[in-house]
Amino acid sequence: MTSIITNNAATVALATLRSINNDLNTTNDRVSTGKKINGAADGAAYWNISTTLTSDNGALGAVKDAINLDLSSVKTSSTGLDQIRKSLQTMKEALVSAQSANADRASLQKNIAAAISDISSAASSAVVNDSNWLSTDSSAAGYNADKNLLANFSRSDGVVTVGTASLDTGDFTVYDAATNGTSTGTSTTIDKAVTLVATTASAGTGALTVSVGTSAGDLKGFMDTTYEISGTVGGATVTDSLSIADIDISALTSSEADLAKIATYMKIIDATISGLNNGATALGTTQTRLESQQSFAQSLIDINTSSIGSLVDADMEEESTKLKALQTQQQLAVQSLSIANSSTSNIMTLFR
Template sequence: MARADFTRIATNIGALNALNSLKNVNNQLAIHQQRLATGKRINSPADDAAGWTISSTLSLKSTGLGVALDNIGSAKNLMSVAEGHLTNIRDILAEMKAKAQQAANDTLGTDERAAILAELQDYNTQINSEVAQATWSGIDILSTDKNFQIGVGTSTSEELTFNVAEFVWSNGTNTTFNSAGLDVTASSSTVRTAATTTTTATLNIGFGATPLDTSANLNSLAGELETGHYTVEISSDGAGSGTNTITITVRDGNGDLVTIDADGAASGAVGTSLSTTFAGSGTNPAAVNLGVGIVIDLANVATGAAGSGVMHVDYAQGGQAVDTMANAQAFMDQIDTALENVNDGLTYIGNQVNRLTFQEQSLTVAKLNTEASYNQIMNADMALEQLEATKLTILQQTATAMLAQANAAPQGVLSLFQ
């Protein structure tokens, strides 16, 4: 720094030195005041280029870890939805097993067991409702084989995957009791035809879904539970040589039409309905196997003023009747299998939730450490900054005073001219 020479007044070196010091103090004071105002030690790359780069990287990492924690929270919420519905299904199955156990009692009559069957069908409807309601973001959780992949880190390699197929609830796959019996309904209308008139009647049978209406061409329909079958009696209103055709359509547990193998073979499904014809005289038995284990027999169709055809429906795989002790016990075995599947699903959910919890704890620690490093580099020490600001404020005042004195110093030369 140049020394002031007050005998040379063309340039006031002392005042210039004081002014320069005042500028430096003002600049330093502005920096500390900005840090106090923002709480950050680095407010621009010019403050600390290396620190700015490091802190920016740490900030991005912290943000990514926060998103990963949100992803885990969302996954745990999905698991909670699945757990809640599976728990409800387990409780319903427990009630169904109790009802089946009640039906496995030969002291019960047909009416009592029919009432139990009605309850079981209602319970099954509720199970289907639970499965349908188990959704997350429009995805069916319990009825869709889907892998869920979630980001649990700051790179694409840090991911967790869980498969809802571990506890998928599929009609006819993990469960074999889709509805405990068949729901058979028909119109009660009466249609009079001449003895030689050809009549076509369509009978729809639904199981596991709302029973379907039939056409008004059937005289009457009576359904009764008999030796594990539903028996449907179709009465003709006249005798003669006329031809009557009955078309049977079967729908599965979702209300969809199932395929029918017309010749009873295991392959070569040809349609969704079976037609059989009976005339006013003679006998024309017919049988067909459906793809879901249902056997429909049409036999003993004879002539007469009130000729009748008897159709037996065996529910081989889709469900189980509880009309006898043996059937009720078999149904209990199916419920036990379903309960095992549900319990396996709940166990899987518990394992995945624990896995996510451990990952959540790990990410929480990582985020905390990242934030600590960022804080050390980026954020200001407020106590230190206030100390520096106070010091510089005082220096600003003294530098201003010294500048005023330095400006007045050259006036001393005037005394030489008196």
């Protein structure tokens, strides 16, 4: 039966063409974007997972940037500290030479003064993003010697956690404006302690010790803080103080008292170098940890990127094959619809 009202063949052909066109549009979208999942409508589960992973990658990228900034501060401080340790070593070697009876102490003092100047330059130059860990002011508002350095990012059971690594910059602070001129001794000149100890040393009743800063391993601005010098004479303790920046051997002689002063200076430098070595160790350990976490963060980013790709990326070889097939099907569907539509016109011949 042929009807001029209802053309079932054309209806079927049109439905087939619509379906093919929809599939063709989907394939074209995948070919043009390179993705098979472009939105939640294309696959809600995969889209949700890929969106979360993409968000995590953004956070991991921010962690990497923050670690890189903290790492720059650590490396800069470490470089400055190495230079300062070399300058202190120069001072130590000058003091060793100064103990010789034939030493030119005025010339050696010039080396010491140059080393002190180099220490100041290295400390003031160790700046990253307006932050300086070697030259500080612990009395400033918001100051905290313990630096929390961003170390990692993790997600567990839907909870995001950011981890930090702590670094105590008090272990290697070179200048601290808050302690400038602070003395841990009880007198105003070095002569009192070292002279008494030197004059009684021959009798075996004198002993000299040096206390660095306020606690073991914490330098707290050693170029600004004066060191406590304790001398024991006949069972009694005499204390005095001295700052590294005040060391001056230019006018010293080869007398026993002056040689005792030079020995005291060496004790101070040795104690400071030892303290800085502890600080350098802390910086080195922190640098290794941050570099490891930075590398790990990049590995996580790479893994997430690969996972996202496996979920949403289109298989271009497959899509290319589909595209060719759908284009052929579209042409055939158009031809089929044309044939179906022409069938009704054939009825006119029956009425001629």
